[in-house]
Amino acid sequence: xxxxxxGARNARELLKAERRNRWYLFGSxxxxxxxxxxxxxxxxxxxxxxxxxDANGQLTVENYTRLLEPIYVLTxxxxxxxxxxxxxxxxxxxxxxxxxMIKGPRWLANLAMGLLLVSLWTSLLVRTYAWLIILQxxxxxxxxxxxxxxxxxxxSLVHNxxxxxxxxVHIMLPFMILPLFASMKxxxxxxxxxxxxxxxxxxRAFRDVFLPLSLPGLAAGAxxxxxxxxxxxxxxxxLGGGKVQMISMRIESDVxxxxxxxxxxxxxxxxxxxxxxxxxxVKKSAGLGRRSE
Amino acid sequence: MxxxxxxxxxxxxxxxxxxxxxxxxxxxxxxxxxxIPMSLSDARYLSFPPKSFSIEPFFSxxxxxxxxxxxxxxLITATLTMLxxxxxxxxxxxSLHVTQSRFSGxxxxxxxxxxxxxxxxxxxxxFFVYARFDLNNTIPGLVLAHTLLALPYVVINVSAGLRxxxxxxxxxxxxxGASRLRAFFDVTLPQIRFSVIAAAxxxxxxxxxxxxxxxxxxxxxxxxLTKRMFSSLRSEIDPLIAVVATLMTxxxxxxxxxxxxAQRKAKRNAV
Amino acid sequence: MSEDPKLSMSIDIENLTKTYDNFAALDDVSxxxxxGEFLSLLGSSGSGKTTLLMALAGFVRPDAGSIRxxxxxxxxxxxxxxxxxxxxxxxxxxxxxxxxxxxxxPLKLRGYSRADIRLxxxxxxxxxxxxxxxxxxxxxxxxxxxQRIALARAIVFEPKILLMDxxxxxxxxxxxxxxxxxxxxxxxxLGMTVVYVTHDQREALTMSDRIAVMSxxxxxxxxxxxxxxxxxxxxxxxEFVGESSCLPVTLQDGQVRFQGRPLRASSxxxxxxxPSLVVRPEKLQFVTADASDCNxxxxxxxxxxxxxxxxxxxxxxxxxxxxxxxxxxxxSASDRLPTRGEAVVLGLHLQDTLVVGxxx
Numbered sequence: 072x073x074x075x076x077x078g079a080r081n082a083r084e085l086l087k088a089e090r091r092n093r094w095y096l097f098g099s100x101x102x103x104x105x106x107x108x109x110x111x112x113x114x115x116x117x118x119x120x121x122x123x124x125d126a127n128g129q130l131t132v133e134n135y136t137r138l139l140e141p142i143y144v145l146t147x148x149x150x151x152x153x154x155x156x157x158x159x160x161x162x163x164x165x166x167x168x169x170x171x172m173i174k175g176p177r178w179l180a181n182l183a184m185g186l187l188l189v190s191l192w193t194s195l196l197v198r199t200y201a202w203l204i205i206l207q208x209x210x211x212x213x214x215x216x217x218x219x220x221x222x223x224x225x226x227s228l229v230h231n232x233x234x235x236x237x238x239x240v241h242i243m244l245p246f247m248i249l250p251l252f253a254s255m256k257x258x259x260x261x262x263x264x265x266x267x268x269x270x271x272x273x274x275r276a277f278r279d280v281f282l283p284l285s286l287p288g289l290a291a292g293a294x295x296x297x298x299x300x301x302x303x304x305x306x307x308x309x310l311g312g313g314k315v316q317m318i319s320m321r322i323e324s325d326v327x328x329x330x331x332x333x334x335x336x337x338x339x340x341x342x343x344x345x346x347x348x349x350x351x352x353v354k355k356s357a358g359l360g361r362r363s364e
Numbered sequence: 365m366x367x368x369x370x371x372x373x374x375x376x377x378x379x380x381x382x383x384x385x386x387x388x389x390x391x392x393x394x395x396x397x398x399x400i401p402m403s404l405s406d407a408r409y410l411s412f413p414p415k416s417f418s419i420e421p422f423f424s425x426x427x428x429x430x431x432x433x434x435x436x437x438x439l440i441t442a443t444l445t446m447l448x449x450x451x452x453x454x455x456x457x458x459s460l461h462v463t464q465s466r467f468s469g470x471x472x473x474x475x476x477x478x479x480x481x482x483x484x485x486x487x488x489x490x491f492f493v494y495a496r497f498d499l500n501n502t503i504p505g506l507v508l509a510h511t512l513l514a515l516p517y518v519v520i521n522v523s524a525g526l527r528x529x530x531x532x533x534x535x536x537x538x539x540x541g542a543s544r545l546r547a548f549f550d551v552t553l554p555q556i557r558f559s560v561i562a563a564a565x566x567x568x569x570x571x572x573x574x575x576x577x578x579x580x581x582x583x584x585x586x587x588x589l590t591k592r593m594f595s596s597l598r599s600e601i602d603p604l605i606a607v608v609a610t611l612m613t614x615x616x617x618x619x620x621x622x623x624x625x626a627q628r629k630a631k632r633n634a635v
Numbered sequence: 636m637s638e639d640p641k642l643s644m645s646i647d648i649e650n651l652t653k654t655y656d657n658f659a660a661l662d663d664v665s666x667x668x669x670x671g672e673f674l675s676l677l678g679s680s681g682s683g684k685t686t687l688l689m690a691l692a693g694f695v696r697p698d699a700g701s702i703r704x705x706x707x708x709x710x711x712x713x714x715x716x717x718x719x720x721x722x723x724x725x726x727x728x729x730x731x732x733x734x735x736x737x738x739x740x741p742l743k744l745r746g747y748s749r750a751d752i753r754l755x756x757x758x759x760x761x762x763x764x765x766x767x768x769x770x771x772x773x774x775x776x777x778x779x780x781x782q783r784i785a786l787a788r789a790i791v792f793e794p795k796i797l798l799m800d801x802x803x804x805x806x807x808x809x810x811x812x813x814x815x816x817x818x819x820x821x822x823x824x825l826g827m828t829v830v831y832v833t834h835d836q837r838e839a840l841t842m843s844d845r846i847a848v849m850s851x852x853x854x855x856x857x858x859x860x861x862x863x864x865x866x867x868x869x870x871x872x873x874e875f876v877g878e879s880s881c882l883p884v885t886l887q888d889g890q891v892r893f894q895g896r897p898l899r900a901s902s903x904x905x906x907x908x909x910p911s912l913v914v915r916p917e918k919l920q921f922v923t924a925d926a927s928d929c930n931x932x933x934x935x936x937x938x939x940x941x942x943x944x945x946x947x948x949x950x951x952x953x954x955x956x957x958x959x960x961x962x963x964x965x966x967s968a969s970d971r972l973p974t975r976g977e978a979v980v981l982g983l984h985l986q987d988t989l990v991v992g993x994x995x
Contacts, residue, residue: 079699080650081710088711089696093463095544100459100471103452103515107474110512114489115481121492164388171385183389190392192620194573196593197609201395203597204402211398244392273374302482305575309597319484326488326580339485346482536727538714539692540788541744547715550740554731 115343122336134337143321143338150317153232153307154300157239161296164240165247166289172248173255184252191245199306202238203229206310230312238310239300246299247292254288255281287357294353298346318342399613403606425607431592435608437582438572438589441503445510445571450564452511453518458548460519461526472519479516483576486512491580501583509577514567521566525559525630526552558630565623569616642826643671644705644795646691651700653686653852660686661697662852670705673822673829675839677875678849684832687849688798691830693717704796720794720827722802726785728773734760734784735769741792759791760784762821779810786818790825799831803838815841836876840864848872855994866902869994873913880958881911884990891990894954898930900990907992914983916947916961921973922982929982932958936977948972950979 125131137143168187172180190198205211206229213225228234258281266276304319311317318338325335405416425431456475460468478486490509491500499505529552537547553560575590582588589608596602646668653661661683668674676684689695691702693714702710709717729737738759742752760766763783768776776784782802789797803811803818819842822829833839839846840860847857848871856863856872867873870881884893889905891898893912904910914932922929934952941964948960960981962972973979 079652080701082699084711085696085698092696093465096463097459097465097467100456100468103456103475103519104471106452106508106511107477107515110490110508111478111481111486112474114486114493117493118485118489164384164391167381167384168388171381175385183385186389186393188620188624189396189617192569192616193396194590194609194612194616196573196575196590196597197399197612197616198395200593200597200605200609201399201402204398205394241391241395244388272370274377298480302484304484305594309594319482322484322488323579326491332492335488339482339488342482343485346480350480530725530727532723532725532727533729535694535714536721536723537729537740539694539717539719539721540741541715541718541792542740543713543715546744551729551731 118336118339121332122340125333126331134333135341137334138337138341146316146318146321149315150301153235153239153315153317154297156236157243157300158293158297160236160240161243161247162289162293165244165251165292166285168244169248169251169255172252187245187248190241195242195305198241199238199309202234202241202306202310206234206237229310231314232311234310234312235307235315238306239303242303242306243296243300246295250292250295251285251288254291255285258284290353290357294350298349301346301349302342396613399606399609403603403610405603405606421603421607424604428604431589431604431608433585434587434589434592435611437503437506437586441506441510441588442568442571444503444507445514446564446568448507449511449514449518449567449571450560453515453563453567454522454560456515457519457522457526458552461523462531475519476516478512483513487577487580490577494581500581501586503586505581506578506586506588507571509581510571510574511567513574513577514570517566517570518563521559521563522556525556528630529555556630558626561626562623562630565619565626569619572612572615642793642795643828645670646796646828646830647701647703647706648687648691649701649703651687651690651697651702653690653695653697659852661690661700664700664852664854666847666854666857668828668830671826671828673819673831673842673844675831675833675843675846676849677833677836677839677846679834681851682849683852684834684849685800686852688800688830688832691796692719692721692798718794720789720792720797722785722789722797722799724801724804726781726802726805728781728785728788730773733770733772734765734776737773737784738788738791741788745792755791756787759787762790762824763787778805779814782806782814786821790821790827793825793827795827797827797829799829801832801834804833804835811838818842840876846876848875850875866989867913867991870909870911870913870991871994873911873989873991878916878959878961880914880916880956881991882914882952882956882958884910884912886910893930893932894952894956896931898988898990899985901986901988902990904990907990910990910992913989913991914958915987916959918983918987919958919960920982921960922980924980926980926982929984930988932981932983934958934979934981936973936975936979938975939972946972950981 122134123130123132125133138147168183172183174180175183207213208225208227210228212228213222216222216226228237262280262284263276266280267273271279302319303317304323307315307317308320308323311320319342322335322338322342325331325338403421404419456471460472486509490505494500494505499508533551533555534544534547537551538544542550573590574588575594578588578591579594582591589612593605593608596605646666648664648666648668651661651664652659664683664687676687678684686695690697693709693712693716697710700710701708704717704719729740732740735756738756739752742755747755757766757769760769763786765780765783765787768780773781773784782805785802803814806814815838822842831839831842840863843860845857845859846863848855848863850871855875856868858866858868863872863876867876873879874881882893884891884898886892886904886907891900891904891910891912898912919932920929922931924931932952934950934957936948937951937957938949940947940949943964945961945963948962949957950960951957958981
């Protein structure tokens with residue numbers, strides 16, 4: 072609030088100069104803003120618009136009501152199922168890994184981080200392709216299983232749900248481990264020491280002190296994994312083959328095979344809304360959880 | 365619980381952890397590792413020990429016009445994306461850092477949004493809009509799209525660098541006679557250069573690896589490496605793909621190393 | 636203090652106002668700084684002194700008012716066009732440049748020739764006695780050295796105005812006192828106008844030609860150090876500059892009364908709000924009850940504190956009021972100090988009897 076009277080010396084020009092200066096500073100971000108508007112806001116807005124029209128150009132909600140048909144419901148269910156399985160697997164595998172990165176011997180923990188980063192930075196397609204090789208009928212995985220005597224015939228590990236899950240878990244692990252690691256790192260070791268001073272065994276201390284404190288990081292990682300898996304395309308498309316169809320694959324075929332923009336866009340909108348809703352719910356409950364402490 | 369039992373439980377628990385972690389490490393790195401031997405073999409299936417050794421796939425790759433063109437497209441796109449995203453992103457990060465208004469909050473939200481929105485959704489949207497403006501199957505179209513995806517990462521990296529930088533130095537440069545722009549280039553940029561380098565590496569890697577959007581908006585002579593790989597994988601497993609995969613992997617690892625070195629140097633300078 | 640127009644410039648500040656969300660950082664501030672003067676802005680944090688300096692530099696844009704350097708309006712100019720030297724509290728040296736490059740930077744911006752730059756940088760560093768470190772990196776320098784480099788960088792292009800934002804606050808006491816005298820000497824040699832921000836009143840008293848005491852965004856008094864100390868114009872300045880006790884007095888028909896007894900004041904007392912008697916510890920003397928040439932205060936001693944070169948005697952005057960009297964430590968018998976509980980009479984010379992009110 073400005074206490075200066077309107078007649079005060081130079082006040083008007085100074086205000087103008089201040090505004091101009093602020094525009095210069097803001098202007099630094101304008102090119103980026105322009106790009107985002109043109110390549111992001113515009114296309115997405117257009118898609119929302121498209122979802123409201125049918126093939127004849129009439130305004131309609133049929134694109135959305137169609138999504139209640141069994142074929143689509145099946146796709147939704149399968150997508151959610153895969154996301155849940157992948158998330159749970161990532162939690163079970165990722166938590167100990169992150170814990171080890173904190174508590175393990177220095178050189179080994181660094182190696183663990185290093186390998187994680189190598190995995191993360193290796194091209195997505197390359198890794199998916201590699202899984203295709205490993206999981207195929209005459210691939211390494213089956214060779215190993217047969218040589219261990221766990222099976223007599225090569226198992227079908229790819230072009231189905233199994234292959235999809237394995238591939239997705241591999242891709243998603245870094246997204247689970249890194250936030251979890253960051254969160255664990257910020258837990259002051261003094262808490263565990265205090266617990267030990269009070270007589271708690273290491274496992275008790277872990278259960279009562281460390282685990283609850285690491286939950287926010289776990290929730291963040293799990294949410295990230297779930298939400299990304301929901302909309303993922305490349306890996307399920309290549310490793311799922313014909314048997315798996317996730318929402319993203321349905322969208323792709325609607326566009327490239329049927330040129331059904333109404334269907335594709337409405338499906339995309341639903342996917343986006345589901346994603347945002349999940350993030351919102353988790354953010355709210357995280358806030359609530361913290362308030363109850 | 366007796367002392368002995370307690371220690372035993374801890375050892376068992378610890379070894380269980382070690383085993384799990386070691387298996388996970390193998391799980392994480394296996395795909396990256398097998399790509400290389402795969403490209404040196406003529407067979408379609410990888411088994412240990414590898415059945416045949418041949419560098420024929422490398423020759424096929426270099427001989428193939430399609431693959432060479434795709435490589436050129438991907439490398440050009442990645443380089444241009446790196447330049448565009450780093451420039452735009454650094455400028456945006458600077459703007460966000462010095463203005464603390466409502467507008468900058470909106471800008472920041474908008475720029476982070478591509479990370480949350482499913483890429484397939486962005487892909488079909490771009491495909492649709494590009495069709496209207498004849499931008500499909502062009503390198504500029506690809507560069508714009510990849511820059512969109514890379515921007516959030518650039519902004520995050522450069523913002524972190526700016527946060528650990530003392531802005532008073534820019535003030536000092538200004539009062540000594542440098543305009544704000546000059547002060548940025550003379551004083552600020554040299555000191556956040558490691559964050560900028562790390563961000564540039566991210567942008568390059570993101571563009572090179574980008575598969576979903578490229579699937580839709582690149583094609584014909586402007587097909588990216590990822591698009592060719594994807595189409596190829598859909599039909600059958602060609603040993604040539606292994607070569608491409610190997611080259612991409614080697615490039616990734618180089619980028620990763622540069623990025624880690626840059627980030628480490630950035631942290632050391634910050635203190 | 637030289638007024639050579641080649642070396643310095645005057646600063647005229649008129650009606651400067653700056654408000655942040657209902658908080659008045661600068662409240663209609665006006666000040667005229669003479670060419671070549673060393674003026675300190677003295678106040679505690681939040682007083683507006685730093686805001687005023689930043690407004691002079693151009694980093695803070697006031698809501699209203701005028702700032703003129705040598706008669707020319709500068710308030711619309713960005714910092715890089717103001718051609719003033721500045722020293723920051725954190726020095727703000729450029730770590731990616733060495734000492735030479737740091738000091739040479741303003742010259743490079745102004746397009747001096749390479750030979751010229753070399754010469755001037757060496758001169759500037761010689762002035763601060765650091766010419767032997769010219770090729771070193773910044774990170775190798777100690778705090779005191781960095782401070783000098785920052786100074787060299789600020790004066791190398793011979794600015795007519797030098798702004799300093801608490802430049803000595805990061806140094807330890809001994810170094811600070813040495814630097815205070817050095818800065819003073821430097822000012823005498825180079826002759827530019829200096830505006831110096833500090834919260835340390837001793838520092839301001841040591842270095843300045845004049846001091847502007849600020850609080851809550853306003854200037855309470857601008858005067859020479861001696862006048863501020865001997866003739867504070869209001870209670871805030873009296874309490875801020877130097878030690879003092881302010882004792883409430885009453886005004887009746889133009890007559891000043893303290894504890895019911897009349898007081899002969901040295902200055903005009905008409906119309907003062909909340910009038911107070913300003914008592915400085917070194918101005919009081921122990922006298923006998925019949926002393927006629929000074930104002931008398933009666934009380935008894937509550938404490939005697941040894942403080943090295945002087946001793947502080949606390950005296951209770953009754954009605955909840957107390958003063959302190961400071962006597963230099965001497966061993967002659969005639970200067971025997973009273974003991975605790977002793978009743979004493981204190982004398983305050985007429986010239987030292989100062990009655991002030993709140994600021995108008």
